[in-house]
Amino acid sequence: MEYLWQGLFQALELLVSGDGQTFSAIWVTLRVSTMSITGTLLIGIPLGFVLGYQSFPGKKGLRLIVDTLLSFPTVVIGLLVYAMVSRQGPLGDFGLLFTVPGIAIGQIILGLPIIIALTASALEHIDERLRHTLLTLGADKRQVMLSTVWEARYPILAAAVTAYGRIVSEVGISMMVGGNIKWHTRTITTAIALETNKGQFGMGIALGLVLLAIAFAVNLLLHVLGQKTG
Amino acid sequence: MIPVPFLYLLQNVMVQYAGQTVLHIPSMHIPENIILGISGHNGSGKSTLLRLLAFLEHPTQGRVRFRQATENTSREFLRRRITLLAQSPYLLKRSVLGNVAYGLKIRKEKQVEEKVSEALDMVGLSPARFLRRKWHQLSGGERQRVALASRLVLRPDVLLLDEPTSNLDQESTFLTRQAVLQAHEHWGTNLIMVSHDLEWLAQVSQTTLSMHKGRIQESSYDI
Numbered sequence: 001m002e003y004l005w006q007g008l009f010q011a012l013e014l015l016v017s018g019d020g021q022t023f024s025a026i027w028v029t030l031r032v033s034t035m036s037i038t039g040t041l042l043i044g045i046p047l048g049f050v051l052g053y054q055s056f057p058g059k060k061g062l063r064l065i066v067d068t069l070l071s072f073p074t075v076v077i078g079l080l081v082y083a084m085v086s087r088q089g090p091l092g093d094f095g096l097l098f099t100v101p102g103i104a105i106g107q108i109i110l111g112l113p114i115i116i117a118l119t120a121s122a123l124e125h126i127d128e129r130l131r132h133t134l135l136t137l138g139a140d141k142r143q144v145m146l147s148t149v150w151e152a153r154y155p156i157l158a159a160a161v162t163a164y165g166r167i168v169s170e171v172g173i174s175m176m177v178g179g180n181i182k183w184h185t186r187t188i189t190t191a192i193a194l195e196t197n198k199g200q201f202g203m204g205i206a207l208g209l210v211l212l213a214i215a216f217a218v219n220l221l222l223h224v225l226g227q228k229t230g
Numbered sequence: 231m232i233p234v235p236f237l238y239l240l241q242n243v244m245v246q247y248a249g250q251t252v253l254h255i256p257s258m259h260i261p262e263n264i265i266l267g268i269s270g271h272n273g274s275g276k277s278t279l280l281r282l283l284a285f286l287e288h289p290t291q292g293r294v295r296f297r298q299a300t301e302n303t304s305r306e307f308l309r310r311r312i313t314l315l316a317q318s319p320y321l322l323k324r325s326v327l328g329n330v331a332y333g334l335k336i337r338k339e340k341q342v343e344e345k346v347s348e349a350l351d352m353v354g355l356s357p358a359r360f361l362r363r364k365w366h367q368l369s370g371g372e373r374q375r376v377a378l379a380s381r382l383v384l385r386p387d388v389l390l391l392d393e394p395t396s397n398l399d400q401e402s403t404f405l406t407r408q409a410v411l412q413a414h415e416h417w418g419t420n421l422i423m424v425s426h427d428l429e430w431l432a433q434v435s436q437t438t439l440s441m442h443k444g445r446i447q448e449s450s451y452d453i
Contacts, residue, residue, distance in 0.1 A: 129320035132286050132316065136313050136381075137332055138310040143336050153323075
């Protein structure tokens with residue numbers, strides 16, 4: 001038990017002293033997760049709208065595929081993205097392997113099914129009177145789409161929190177596509193895995209605490225945002 | 231002979247749901263500058279007729295014409311002049327200001343708050359008390375009146391009202407009647423109302439129609 005307390009004490013020391021390696025991993029995590037969640041929301045919300053609100057042939061089959069992808073293992077995504085961005089892969093010329101944007105591509109693939117499925121679900125359950133209300137108040141097609149998404153903002157915010165939680169806590173993609181390169185692509189989760197293997201519990205615990213703090217801050221921010229837009 | 235100008239002209243209109251005919255009007259016109267009351271039992275096709283007149287639904291067969299609008303006139307353009315207040319209206323998940331201002335904002339109109347306050351006054355809701363209230367902080371009658379204000383603020387050419395007083399107390403019913411009549415008098419808004427409340431319809435309407443099983447049964451003017 002004592003080594004855990006020692007680890008916690010060491011963790012606080014690392015955080016208070018502004019340890020370079022620790023803060024580099026935090027900075028990389030914040031950068032990559034911000035890129036990933038932004039990309040996920042920008043692509044996922046319109047696709048979720050189409051899947052949940054529009055009618056088209058093959059919709060049920062597509063919904064089943066999206067729901068299945070919710071349990072896509074991160075190492076498999078890591079493997080696929082690695083194959084795509086490695087030198088022999090179709091995206092090899094872009095030099096994305098072992099870079100932050102490379103990790104972000106994998107994390108967007110990870111977050112997309114969550115946003116698409118939960119946005120679609122939110123829109124499937126939206127009050128059917130809404131569409132006629134917007135139309136009779138004079139909204140055009142684009143305004144109907146934007147206002148409908150806005151009406152579903154609370155479940156979409158919840159979807160964003162869920163997707164962010166999955167993105168920020170994943171290891172497989174960051175490890176395989178990012179390569180866990182110190183000062184460059186080492187994220188909080190890959191650093192925890194590495195430091196624990198080395199027996200450096202202090203840094204592992206410090207980074208774990210920061211990860212929890214980030215998750216708390218994001219949840220708090222979205223909660224406040226939800227209340228302000230009420 | 232159809233008098234010109236007309237507000238609406240319906241030609242051979244039929245609406246079917248799952249193969250079942252719910253509305254059949256071979257020919258009908260609605261003249262300009264009208265307060266029309268439509269009565270009928272449940273399932274008589276009143277609400278379907280209102281949705282057609284609001285250009286929210288297409289007839290299965292036939293044509294609904296509004297004034298001199300042609301086949302090429304977009305429904306969006308028509309819906310900016312015609313608005314419908316449904317029997318149980320939906321309020322957007324916004325404040326009262328956000329709800330009433332919605333139609334003005336999408337039309338990019340100016341002096342929004344002033345116009346919203348004026349519309350709230352018309353329906354008997356004090357802007358000072360209600361402007362910042364959330365949609366979930368309103369009673370049933372207040373919700374109905376906010377929904378009416380969000381239509382009145384647009385100063386529509388046609389205001390279609392589906393059972394506007396069905397869930398209202400006496401005071402709210404009185405305020406609703408005053409507000410819609412004021413819109414007719416001040417802005418020339420045509421009023422077409424559907425109601426079970428024959429007494430209320432008689433008080434408000436200049437002309438009446440009654441419907442039965444999807445057809446016009448009686449009318450107080452030559453349709």
